Amino acid sequence: MSNSSNIKHVAPPDGYSGEGFFATKLSEVVGLARANSMWPLPFATSCCGIEYMATMAATYDIGRFGSERMSFSPRQADMLLVMGTIAKKMAPILRQVYEQMAEPRWVIAVGACASTGGVFDTYSVLQGIDKVIPVDVYVPGCPPRPEQILDGIMELQNIVKNESVRRRSSDEYKDLLNSYNIK
Amino acid sequence: MLKKNTMSDLLLVPEKRFEKQIEETRKNDGIELSILNLGPTHPATHGIFQNILLMDGEKIIDGEGTVGYIHRAFEKIAENRPFYQVNVLTDRLNYCSSPINNTGWWLTVEKALGIEIPKRVQYMRVIIMELARIADHIICSSVMGVDTGALTGFLYVMQYREKIYEIYEEICGARLTTNMGRIGGFERDWSEAAWRKLDEFLEEFPAVWKEFEDLLARNRIFMDRTIGAGAIDAERAISYGFTGPNLRAAGVDYDIRVHSPYCSYEDFEFDIPVGQNGDCYDRFCVRNAEVWESMKIIRQALEKMPEEGGFHADVPEYYLPPKEDVYNNMEALIYHFKIVMGEIPVPNTEVYHAVEGGNGELGFYLITNGSRVPYRLHFRRPCFIYYQAFNEIVKGRSLSDAIITLSSMNVIAGELDA
Amino acid sequence: MSLTNEIVQQTLSQQFTPKVENFHIEHDMLAFEVKQEASFEVIQFLKEHTEMNFNFLTDVCGVHYPDYEQNRQFCVVYHLHNWMDNIRIRIKVFLPANKPEIESIVPLFAGANWQERETYDFYGIVFKNHPQLKRILNMDEMESFPLRKEFPLEDQGRTDKDDRFFGRTGPNC
Numbered sequence: 001m002s003n004s005s006n007i008k009h010v011a012p013p014d015g016y017s018g019e020g021f022f023a024t025k026l027s028e029v030v031g032l033a034r035a036n037s038m039w040p041l042p043f044a045t046s047c048c049g050i051e052y053m054a055t056m057a058a059t060y061d062i063g064r065f066g067s068e069r070m071s072f073s074p075r076q077a078d079m080l081l082v083m084g085t086i087a088k089k090m091a092p093i094l095r096q097v098y099e100q101m102a103e104p105r106w107v108i109a110v111g112a113c114a115s116t117g118g119v120f121d122t123y124s125v126l127q128g129i130d131k132v133i134p135v136d137v138y139v140p141g142c143p144p145r146p147e148q149i150l151d152g153i154m155e156l157q158n159i160v161k162n163e164s165v166r167r168r169s170s171d172e173y174k175d176l177l178n179s180y181n182i183k
Numbered sequence: 184m185l186k187k188n189t190m191s192d193l194l195l196v197p198e199k200r201f202e203k204q205i206e207e208t209r210k211n212d213g214i215e216l217s218i219l220n221l222g223p224t225h226p227a228t229h230g231i232f233q234n235i236l237l238m239d240g241e242k243i244i245d246g247e248g249t250v251g252y253i254h255r256a257f258e259k260i261a262e263n264r265p266f267y268q269v270n271v272l273t274d275r276l277n278y279c280s281s282p283i284n285n286t287g288w289w290l291t292v293e294k295a296l297g298i299e300i301p302k303r304v305q306y307m308r309v310i311i312m313e314l315a316r317i318a319d320h321i322i323c324s325s326v327m328g329v330d331t332g333a334l335t336g337f338l339y340v341m342q343y344r345e346k347i348y349e350i351y352e353e354i355c356g357a358r359l360t361t362n363m364g365r366i367g368g369f370e371r372d373w374s375e376a377a378w379r380k381l382d383e384f385l386e387e388f389p390a391v392w393k394e395f396e397d398l399l400a401r402n403r404i405f406m407d408r409t410i411g412a413g414a415i416d417a418e419r420a421i422s423y424g425f426t427g428p429n430l431r432a433a434g435v436d437y438d439i440r441v442h443s444p445y446c447s448y449e450d451f452e453f454d455i456p457v458g459q460n461g462d463c464y465d466r467f468c469v470r471n472a473e474v475w476e477s478m479k480i481i482r483q484a485l486e487k488m489p490e491e492g493g494f495h496a497d498v499p500e501y502y503l504p505p506k507e508d509v510y511n512n513m514e515a516l517i518y519h520f521k522i523v524m525g526e527i528p529v530p531n532t533e534v535y536h537a538v539e540g541g542n543g544e545l546g547f548y549l550i551t552n553g554s555r556v557p558y559r560l561h562f563r564r565p566c567f568i569y570y571q572a573f574n575e576i577v578k579g580r581s582l583s584d585a586i587i588t589l590s591s592m593n594v595i596a597g598e599l600d601a
Numbered sequence: 602m603s604l605t606n607e608i609v610q611q612t613l614s615q616q617f618t619p620k621v622e623n624f625h626i627e628h629d630m631l632a633f634e635v636k637q638e639a640s641f642e643v644i645q646f647l648k649e650h651t652e653m654n655f656n657f658l659t660d661v662c663g664v665h666y667p668d669y670e671q672n673r674q675f676c677v678v679y680h681l682h683n684w685m686d687n688i689r690i691r692i693k694v695f696l697p698a699n700k701p702e703i704e705s706i707v708p709l710f711a712g713a714n715w716q717e718r719e720t721y722d723f724y725g726i727v728f729k730n731h732p733q734l735k736r737i738l739n740m741d742e743m744e745s746f747p748l749r750k751e752f753p754l755e756d757q758g759r760t761d762k763d764d765r766f767f768g769r770t771g772p773n774c
Contacts, residue, residue: 043224045231045253046597047278047360050322054348054358057341072226087600089740090231090252093223116761119271122256123747123756124739143359193733196741251738256754258723259747263754294628424658424712443687534628535680535691537659546660548678561662563680571715600738 031161034078034104037066038157041077043097045084048111051143052083060146065153074100079156080133085113086126098133099182103168106160107135108152112142134176197235197247204237204245216244219582223252229326230596232570234585241581246574250567250599257601261560265525266292266366269560274360276562277598280319280541281361282311282351287538289364290445291547295534296366296501303492304368305447306484310381311354311363312446312538313477313484317388318347319541320428320470320477323593327467328399330590331408336398343391346384353377366527367502368495385482389475396471409463413576413588416461424568427543429592432469433461439539446538451483463591470593501527525555542566542593566598604652604686606631612653617643632691640677640694641704647681647690648709655681655690658710663720667750674698675726679706696726705731723748 013032015024040062044052055062056070071077074097086094098107109129112118115138117127129135136159139152167173177183192200198218205216221234231253236246257272264272273284286308293300300308321344325337348358353376355363364370399405415425417433430437436455440448456472458465495502499518508515521527529551537546546563569592577585609631610624620639625632635643647655659680666674673695681690694703705728706713717728718737725746728734736743745752755762755769 047275050278050359054341054345058338059342059345085253085255087252087254089254090223097224120255120260121755121762122260123754124254124256127756127759127761145358194735254738256747259754419711421657422711424710437684532627533632535630535689544659548660548662548680550664559664561660563660567715568712571712
């Protein structure tokens with residue numbers, strides 16, 4: 001163990017501890033485990049993708065938040081980071097990638113273009129990816145600074161930690177997916 | 184033996200065309216070909232463009248690319264935005280080296296309006312353009328390393344790209360999409376911190392770049408992967424319209440900064456690195472050598488920088504006057520109003536201006552008709568023009584060669600589709 | 602002696618009048634117009650003639666002029682570049698609105714392939730004998746040609762943006 005004094009210890013979740021055991025709610029443990037090992041699928045389309053490369057690199061290091069392995073296969077990824085403009089030609093492909101992801105899955109829309117279409121209010125650009133897939137966190141910016149992208153990921157970690165384990169089978173979630181016609 | 188494609192075959196979606204060829208080879212030769220979709224989202228394609236390849240095992244027989252997955256209609260937007268707002272669009276062309284695109288746009292507008300730029304401003308523009316070129320080549324070369332499996336180089340030199348971002352922030356406030364400059368110069372003078380960071384960068388970066396080059400340039404594995412892959416000869420390259428490092432790797436020393444100098448490039452001495460075979464290894468080496476040349480140019484510009492000249496030309500109709508004048512002087516108030524509303528005096532003219540971007544000749548063809556917005560603006564995008572040759576270059580090579588060729592050509596999706 | 606704008610203009614006028622006309626110099630670049638039928642032979646002459654030597658095709662693009670007369674509505678603009686003598690030249694070919702067709706120059710310059718597809722995609726200008734004339738940047742199913750002046754910039758079906766906040770009212774949309 002390190003002897004330095006500037007390490008901040010995070011409090012454990014509420015629970016009952018004794019000799020060699022710690023009892024707490026299942027959802028707390030599952031939330032903690034999921035939040036600290038989110039594997040991203042970097043769906044980088046344009047300029048925000050370059051800021052993501054800077055976030056991946058050594059100065060801002062997304063690896064310390066648990067996202068050490070970038071999974072380019074949707075089946076092995078937890079969160080879909082959509083970075084950059086999505087044109088209408090690309091929208092069906094984005095949807096296909098989202099549908100291939102296994103539950104539990106989350107989506108972060110990074111940048112103004114993915115959130116609402118950004119500067120490009122034109123005939124060929126999709127005005128926000130929430131027209132085709134449900135989104136959990138929106139990160140504004142054009143492009144957002146790496147700190148902002150990390151803030152978005154931390155926000156998502158908060159959501160994941162506090163999510164109920166029964167969410168994916170709840171009626172609300174099913175209605176949400178139905179509104180997008182996602183099976 | 185594949186039958187030649189008929190005209191109507193080529194208009195089909197590539198998969199259908201290839202399915203016909205697969206049927207044929209199965210019947211005639213007994214060989215089973217397959218279709219591989221190097222789809223729009225793929226870790227190796229930096230940016231989204233699709234390639235449908237007809238493969239015989241690992242060998243590529245034929246292929247067709249589909250682009251347009253990030254078509255944002257820049258040219259249509261530019262017909263509806265005043266000149267200052269078009270600068271925001273040019274950032275997002277080759278977004279790894281935005282200052283070059285910005286400066287190219289301002290040089291085009293200044294040519295159309297007939298504005299003279301003071302020497303000091305020209306030298307400052309040269310410095311920022313060369314810094315952007317270094318940033319672009321850092322990404323391209325380090326990502327070539329990543330695609331062959333060498334992640335260390337990328338992580339190491341990206342830290343110095345962060346230093347370049349800090350310099351951009353001191354000058355214009357943004358890291359990546361800089362929106363830098365105004366008609367006639369820069370929006371504010373460079374702070375003392377910007378000059379200091381520039382000096383620090385020039386001191387520290389050469390050692391870092393040398394280490395990065397030593398990591399890959401004579402590395403047995405890297406050389407075996409890249410030598411011979413994706414070669415193109417000079418004749419074919421010129422016919423396709425290649426420019427920039429891809430053309431210089433094929434042996435042709437065409438560089439717009441030397442051929443038709445703009446923005447005082449004729450005052451600087453630098454070499455044009457040239458390759459021999461036009462393959463991936465030559466492109467890698469040419470880009471690395473260009474970084475050394477860019478650092479040389481920046482040092483010369485810093486030494487020869489004139490003291491006088493300010494940071495913008497004296498063109499009150501086009502450049503926002505300082506706020507003290509706006510509040511005290513009637514003329515300045517009127518100019519301020521007209522510039523902000525976009526009602527600047529624009530002649531009826533057509534102009535084409537090209538700059539040497541990170542990937543080659545980035546051209547702007549502007550037609551004005553006296554109104555506050557361009558009548559037609561066309562971007563001559565180097566990536567769009569040389570990516571056509573990709574399928575011809577990789578015919579007959581293996582799939583891994585195709586991946587490394589794609590990353591060595593430095594195809595940036597923003598410039599491909601515009 | 603090296604090539605200059607005047608020599609190019611003289612040679613072209615001698616060889617091709619009345620198919621070429623309206624020579625003028627804009628910002629040091631020679632620009633002229635060519636009739637629709639003669640575009641391929643003029644460009645071939647410029648490329649292959651021993652004195653002209655325009656070896657590089659810089660750019661192909663289209664322009665829509667809805668205010669000009671009916672047989673000059675569309676324009677295809679070629680920019681060529683002679684590397685040896687550093688001369689650039691701009692060729693404009695005006696096409697009628699009802700039949701915007703022009704001969705493709707892909708046999709001369711391989712790089713014209715995608716650029717002509719882009720011009721077709723944006724304006725609907727048909728390039729005869731082009732090896733693969735289909736849309737490139739827009740979706741294949743799109744029916745209209747978006748860069749024509751009458752086509753609106755914004756997607757008319759979008760519901761999340763209120764045009765009044767952008768100053769876009771009916772008449773000035």
